[in-house]
Amino acid sequence: MRKPFPVRLFSTYAGLLVFYLFLLLPIVWLLLSSFRNSDSIQSGRLLPAWPELTVRNYIEAFQISNFTTYMANSFMVAFSVMVMVVFIGSLGAYSLSRFTLKGKRSFMMAALLPQFFPYVLVLIPFYVLMSNLGLVDNRFGVILTHTSITLPFALWMLTGYFNAIPRELDQAALIDGCSRLGVLFRIIYPVAIPGLVVAGFFAFVVSWGDYLFVSILSQSNTTQTLPIGLQTFMSSLEVRWGLITAGTVLAIVPTVVFFSIVQRRLVSGLTAGAVKS
Amino acid sequence: MSTSSAASHPQAIWRRLARASFGYILLSPALLVILGLNLYPTVSGVLTSFTNQSLIDPGHSAFVGLENYFKLLQDPVFQISLLHSLELTILAVLLQVVLGLVMAHLLIQKVPGIHFFRSVAMITWVLPIIASVVMFRFMTLPNYGLANILLTGSGLGALARNWFGDEKYAFLLILIMHLWRNVPFYAVAFMAAMQAIPTDLYEAARIDGAGDWRQFWFVTLPNLRYIILVMVVLHVTFTFNNFDFVYLSTGGGPVNATEVLPTYIYKQAWNGYALGYASAGGVIMLAILIVLVLACNKLIGGLSES
Numbered sequence: 248m249r250k251p252f253p254v255r256l257f258s259t260y261a262g263l264l265v266f267y268l269f270l271l272l273p274i275v276w277l278l279l280s281s282f283r284n285s286d287s288i289q290s291g292r293l294l295p296a297w298p299e300l301t302v303r304n305y306i307e308a309f310q311i312s313n314f315t316t317y318m319a320n321s322f323m324v325a326f327s328v329m330v331m332v333v334f335i336g337s338l339g340a341y342s343l344s345r346f347t348l349k350g351k352r353s354f355m356m357a358a359l360l361p362q363f364f365p366y367v368l369v370l371i372p373f374y375v376l377m378s379n380l381g382l383v384d385n386r387f388g389v390i391l392t393h394t395s396i397t398l399p400f401a402l403w404m405l406t407g408y409f410n411a412i413p414r415e416l417d418q419a420a421l422i423d424g425c426s427r428l429g430v431l432f433r434i435i436y437p438v439a440i441p442g443l444v445v446a447g448f449f450a451f452v453v454s455w456g457d458y459l460f461v462s463i464l465s466q467s468n469t470t471q472t473l474p475i476g477l478q479t480f481m482s483s484l485e486v487r488w489g490l491i492t493a494g495t496v497l498a499i500v501p502t503v504v505f506f507s508i509v510q511r512r513l514v515s516g517l518t519a520g521a522v523k524s
Numbered sequence: 525m526s527t528s529s530a531a532s533h534p535q536a537i538w539r540r541l542a543r544a545s546f547g548y549i550l551l552s553p554a555l556l557v558i559l560g561l562n563l564y565p566t567v568s569g570v571l572t573s574f575t576n577q578s579l580i581d582p583g584h585s586a587f588v589g590l591e592n593y594f595k596l597l598q599d600p601v602f603q604i605s606l607l608h609s610l611e612l613t614i615l616a617v618l619l620q621v622v623l624g625l626v627m628a629h630l631l632i633q634k635v636p637g638i639h640f641f642r643s644v645a646m647i648t649w650v651l652p653i654i655a656s657v658v659m660f661r662f663m664t665l666p667n668y669g670l671a672n673i674l675l676t677g678s679g680l681g682a683l684a685r686n687w688f689g690d691e692k693y694a695f696l697l698i699l700i701m702h703l704w705r706n707v708p709f710y711a712v713a714f715m716a717a718m719q720a721i722p723t724d725l726y727e728a729a730r731i732d733g734a735g736d737w738r739q740f741w742f743v744t745l746p747n748l749r750y751i752i753l754v755m756v757v758l759h760v761t762f763t764f765n766n767f768d769f770v771y772l773s774t775g776g777g778p779v780n781a782t783e784v785l786p787t788y789i790y791k792q793a794w795n796g797y798a799l800g801y802a803s804a805g806g807v808i809m810l811a812i813l814i815v816l817v818l819a820c821n822k823l824i825g826g827l828s829e830s
Contacts (some may be wrong), residue, residue: 262627270645276662293674338553342547363761363810367785372572398557398558402558456655458652474652478654488662492658515716517713
């Protein structure tokens with residue numbers, strides 16, 4: 248490759264600096280503030296003095312009685328949603344990709360439609376449905392809800408992925424005496440791991456971040472998740488921003504860790520449903 | 525189906541039958557979720573919009589025809605929310621496409637350290653929206669927010685204010701949060717598409733005497749048309765339907781200055797108990813969204829022919 252001219256190099260870095268200052272500054276400021284004591288935060292100074300740095304905010308965040316419950320609920324819900332979406336989605340995608348089904352095309356289109364529905368509209372019948380099923384203020388109700396809002400996209404994406412896997416692989420395995428289900432688990436799964444991980448990540452992130460559905464379907468803090476918790480902190484701990492920022496950092500760590508694992512595949516995965524098929 | 529063959533090869537028939545239905549069995553859980561938990565609730569929501577269903581007694585409701593729709597269209601706050609939703613969606617998506625193209629152009633450059641920039645780009649997209657709202661509210665606090673610290677520090681203290689509490693700036697901040705979250709997603713998607721454009725197209729353009737700008741206009745842009753359409757449709761939907769950014773940062777205030785359709789409808793349903801009325805608002809949203817998506821398709825689909 249030809250070396251870029253210094254002018255171009257300089258302007259590229261200048262442009263990147265502007266964009267990344269905008270993108271990363273809020274995160275850096277949040278991180279920095281979560282380690283400052285409240286005098287330091289309220290001092291109106293840009294940088295803290297060394298003795299003002301502390302991990303007390305994190306210790307106190309864990310001591311607020313509900314915080315660990317919110318965290319546990321978030322983990323339980325998001326993890327279950329991820330497993331359900333990947334499992335149900337991959338079974339469905341295997342079927343759509345490898346079997347002749349009547350009405351396949353119309354089903355695929357019908358599955359895409361919900362992506363356009365306003366959630367505030369869907370939420371109303373959802374609440375009525377869940378209260379009829381006795382699943383209001385129940386973690387399973389939240390899991391079911393999050394599964395339903397993430398499954399259509401995961402199904403599309405995984406069908407695209409599976410379609411790209413050569414059928415000769417299946418046939419060879421079938422001839423060797425592998426069952427149809429065995430083909431999915433032994434042949435397709437290993438090859439489609441990047442797709443499965445992106446689908447799982449998508450489900451996890453949506454569930455982890457959802458405020459809207461949880462705000463109505465969970466009514467007590469035994470089932471509420473972190474977004475509700477952070478919103479409650481923000482409005483009730485009004486001036487204790489050290490604590491609020493520490494809680495927020497704790498809430499974003501899992502998504503950031505998961506993101507760093509899938510980051511390479513993320514975009515090809517997220518746009519696969521649109522490009523393939 | 526002939527009975528004799530079934531009698532002579534019951535196993536073969538059974539296997540064929542099982543094979544044919546196996547596909548449906550595999551699909552059934554997904555089918556159940558999509559029909560039962562996506563399409564049914566939506567149809568049910570549309571039906572609710574023609575009733576006076578209330579949260580106080582959801583079991584009993586009466587058919588009221590189009591009454592909710594007539595009331596909504598005369599509701600001044602609904603009109604304001606509709607206007608804000610359209611403004612926000614159109615402004616956000618337009619700016620996201622432009623900024624996404626600029627950022628993609630930067631990310632595609634082969635300069636030292638570019639892999640770092642590419643790999644962290646989408647971080648803002650994966651964070652829970654509540655976390656982004658905490659960051660922006662914290663940065664714009666009236667007394668010790670970063671924005672005011674920086675303004676005061678550079679001698680512009682007169683401009684410092686309570687940003688989210690200011691009617692003029694609250695809407696701008698909502699817009700900025702949408703850009704902050706989504707521009708990198710555009711950039712990374714555009715970058716991937718740019719890398720797939722054959723380099724000989726650029727060489728041919730250069731031989732024809734096309735400069736950077738003309739190469740971008742006549743080679744890059746036409747080749748990105750499809751991914752632009754995908755991203756625009758995705759984000760028109762996201763922005764128009766998004767509830768969290770506004771509700772968590774301003775709650776629609778100050779004085780309705782940031783009220784959008786999702787927040788207004790949510791409040792009608794869950795604070796005003798008017799489920800039927802709110803559903804009608806949701807159906808209007810859906811109708812507008814369909815028009816917006818079709819318009820984008822027409823507009824961007826048409827760009828290639830010109």
